[in-house]
Amino acid sequence: MKTKIIIPFLILIFGFTSSCMKEDINPAEGIPNPIAALPVVHQVYKGEPLPLGPERLSGAKFTQGYVISDQESGNIPSNQVVIEYNWRGLNRGLVLFLEDNLASTFSTGDFLQLDLTNTTIERVNGTLGISGLTQNKIEKLEDPKELEAASVDIARLKANFSNFENTLVMVTADLIEFPEGGTTLAGRNYIIDGSGDSIAIYTDPSADFSDVRLAPSAGFRGIAYQGNDGIEIRLRNANDLIDPSGPIYSGYPEDFEFPDAGEKASYNMPAIDNLVTLATGEWRLFYAILGDIANRDRYVSGSQAVRMQQNLNFPIFLEMNYDLPNGASKVTFWYGSYFNDQSCTFQLEYSVDQGETWEIIGEPITDAHTFATSPIAKQASFLVDIQEPVRFRINKLGLGPSNGSTVRNGRLGIDDFAVYQSY
Known part of the structure; x- marks a missing residue:
């Protein structure tokens, strides 16, 4: 039997300080910051494809982010890499639309610097990201990190999806329909939590963990993703199914409120x-x-x-x-x-x-x-x-x-x- 002790804490969205990233203009020299934080790049998108580069980003040419997708598991399209970054309390994520052979060279936790010259921020098949990136425009920096998921309820996730899209989240929830014996993660399944709302979790049938048994209740950790089929949570691998279990017994948890x-x-x-x-x-x-x-x-x-x-x-x-x-x-x-x-x-x-x-x-x-x-x-x-x-x-x-x-x-x-x- 497995025991896990969870120490609750307020989930903080991660900030980052690095010599690689300068946030302010040098007032003495008047030199603009060459790096636009990912949340800044994210916010310039207004619903239509937009070319990126220094003229759009106050002179900035680069942006940076941590890879949160798992390229080996097969649950994100093979030509996509998902990155996120926190800047001054804003955590945002974007997809990088790449050639398959380039996307496969990146791993979860890689810290990337992107040259945004002649690239475009746009939605491709419903997914928000950056296109036009080539191998010579992407540099791995020496600061890999595994980011933790932001715990969120489904109602808040859906109501504020633009803030969570393409970032790592975790929802503790139950399946709407109790899975019959042998039901696996493959396909689209809907979960519901105490907020009263529901959302789909999706596992591509060709993903290498699609045959994992589907539990009626679990912590579902994954990327808040949007494609042609709407918004969903895409687990990255089998480890993103946290503490799977059957449904909670009716009347539980016992909260010791009765009697007086x-x-x-x-x-x-x-x-x-x-x-x-x-x-x-x-x-x-x-x-x-x-x-x-x-x-x-x-x-x-x-x-x-x-x-x-x-x-x-x-x-x-x-x-x-x-x-x-x-x-x-x-x-x-x-x-x-x-x-x-x-x-x-x-x-x-x-x-x-x-x-x-x-x-x-x-x-x-x-x-x-x-x-x-x-x-x-x-x-x-x-x-x-x-x-x-x-x-x-x-x-x-x-x-x-x-x-x-x-x-x-x-x-x-x-x-x-x-x-x-x-x-």
């Missing part, structure tokens, strides 16, 4: 066997409560989260007291230390015999962080392959009292626990 925190305000309530009926079903909160203190409890959505006790020398549990009928392919949840408590050690476990025995999934987690470190919780994501009815629990290990050095056993916050069905 006062219903489980004590860590140990033996009179009710520490059982609480939450929105998804009955859970055991053994030495755990529903906490609702702002800037202390780790709620990600709403105003409540689970808080698990500190410094105990026996294990404590956040445990489902029911089975999910269709197995599981993925489990995610958010976590962090309560307020500024020390970290702790905890693990995800599962049971397929109604809680009689439990198996550990992945490795124990030890990196819960304080509010002083970051007010943003971390997300844990576990890929599993469980086909039978199953239940899960979080087991916070009983390491004893914290001593500030060898033992760390602070209070732990958990929120938005999600389970995805097998497929």
